[in-house]
Amino acid sequence: MLKYLVDVWVNLxxxxxxxxxxxxxxxxSNGKGxxxxxxxxxxxxxxxxxxxxxxxxxxxxxxxSIDHPGVFSVFLDSLPDDWGKRLLIRKHNLPRGRxxxxxxxxxxxxxxxxxxxxxxxxxxxxxxxxxxxxxLDRLVYEAxxxxxxxxxxxxxxxxxxxxxxxxxxxxKALVHDPEQDRYYLxxxxxxxxxxxxxxxxxxxxxxxxxxGLVTPPTNLIQCGNKPVLxxxxxxxxxxxxxxxxxxxxxxKAEGYYQCRYKELLDMVRMVSADPATDSRxxxxxxxxxxxxxxxxxxxxxxxxxxxxEEGWRLSPSFDLVPDIREAREHxxxxxxxxxxxxxxxxxxxxxxxxxxKPANVVEEVYVALQPWRDVFTAFGVSDADCNRFRNxxxxxxxxxD
Numbered sequence: 001m002l003k004y005l006v007d008v009w010v011n012l013x014x015x016x017x018x019x020x021x022x023x024x025x026x027x028x029s030n031g032k033g034x035x036x037x038x039x040x041x042x043x044x045x046x047x048x049x050x051x052x053x054x055x056x057x058x059x060x061x062x063x064x065s066i067d068h069p070g071v072f073s074v075f076l077d078s079l080p081d082d083w084g085k086r087l088l089i090r091k092h093n094l095p096r097g098r099x100x101x102x103x104x105x106x107x108x109x110x111x112x113x114x115x116x117x118x119x120x121x122x123x124x125x126x127x128x129x130x131x132x133x134x135x136l137d138r139l140v141y142e143a144x145x146x147x148x149x150x151x152x153x154x155x156x157x158x159x160x161x162x163x164x165x166x167x168x169x170x171x172k173a174l175v176h177d178p179e180q181d182r183y184y185l186x187x188x189x190x191x192x193x194x195x196x197x198x199x200x201x202x203x204x205x206x207x208x209x210x211x212g213l214v215t216p217p218t219n220l221i222q223c224g225n226k227p228v229l230x231x232x233x234x235x236x237x238x239x240x241x242x243x244x245x246x247x248x249x250x251x252k253a254e255g256y257y258q259c260r261y262k263e264l265l266d267m268v269r270m271v272s273a274d275p276a277t278d279s280r281x282x283x284x285x286x287x288x289x290x291x292x293x294x295x296x297x298x299x300x301x302x303x304x305x306x307x308x309e310e311g312w313r314l315s316p317s318f319d320l321v322p323d324i325r326e327a328r329e330h331x332x333x334x335x336x337x338x339x340x341x342x343x344x345x346x347x348x349x350x351x352x353x354x355x356x357k358p359a360n361v362v363e364e365v366y367v368a369l370q371p372w373r374d375v376f377t378a379f380g381v382s383d384a385d386c387n388r389f390r391n392x393x394x395x396x397x398x399x400x401d
């Protein structure tokens with residue numbers, strides 16, 4: 001039986017405080033796990049303490065248990081997906097039998113996004129890592145090497161030392177600008193791309209800001225002959241990192257799921273410190289996703305963030321792109337289906353949600369997206385790639401209703 005005892009640390013008003021500990025036991029025969037989590041007395045004694053998961057782990061002295069995989073989803077939110085997970089395993093040389101969630105959280109330490117960090121029980125908390133923005137050229141090169149299957153760790157040393165982020169299977173790294181003291185998620189091209197994903201995302205994020213969505217500052221730069229998108233981290237503040245939890249965790253959606261935007265709305269209204277504002281922001285993002293054709297609207301692309309000062313709030317919008325996968329159907333349903341419902345139906349949904357003046361929100365998004373081709377072109381997106389998304393024009397016309 002593999003047994004792990006892991007301390008969970010959280011940034012609280014600029015100080016690292018032990019929030020609690022979890023234990024996880026894994027049966028070597030089948031890999032099945034079971035675990036438990038308990039908040040620490042030290043953390044519960046803080047007047048600014050908050051529940052790490054307001055649904056599954058409310059504040060209290062009792063212990064919370066969980067069956068397979070033995071680790072609560074809020075902690076799994078800290079882990080990167082495909083790209084970063086492969087880097088994490090490579091960096092720490094984890095053999096197949098130790099590539100479990102507890103082991104990877106210990107390997108992650110303090111190097112993920114959000115306020116949570118992980119360390120073996122009664123051992124020091126490792127320092128967080130982020131590569132210097134001055135090494136971006138090298139990081140882009142090493143990302144190409146890693147995708148090509150390079151076997152020498154020395155050839156990708158900078159990439160291995162950089163942190164990664166939750167969500168997504170694309171090349172990326174966490175970087176720090178020492179001159180501005182700003183932290184970014186750097187997003188790189190992939191050798192598997194059949195469109196210019198980096199420039200397309202930069203243009204779409206710009207359109208989102210014009211449409212009234214709250215988005216993190218972005219900057220499209222050139223590294224050699226490769227575009228790189230810098231997305232400023234919204235989990236970093238002047239006094240440390242803010243806690244984050246995905247809608248997938250809050251809604252307890254595991255494996256394959258079918259989910260409507262309305263379920264996200266209900267969760268926002270349950271946990272947000274400003275439900276009226278956050279509900280309107282979620283509605284605006286839903287309208288934007290529908291019109292731009294962001295079919296990759298899965299639950300790990302929606303987060304709530306928390307700080308003692310503000311409580312729980314809907315995070316800024318990110319990972320916004322048109323239908324690059326040519327899926328046509330959205331992952332999240334608008335009402336009973338996952339296809340663009342049309343302008344009038346979006347207004348009707350807003351009214352059913354209780355959104356104040358939903359028609360105004362819809363109109364603002366539609367107007368902001370009218371010049372999408374010009375914006376894409378200004379960001380260097382080719383005519384061929386623009387034509388790939390010509391259905392946006394169809395969705396912007398009255399006939400789309």
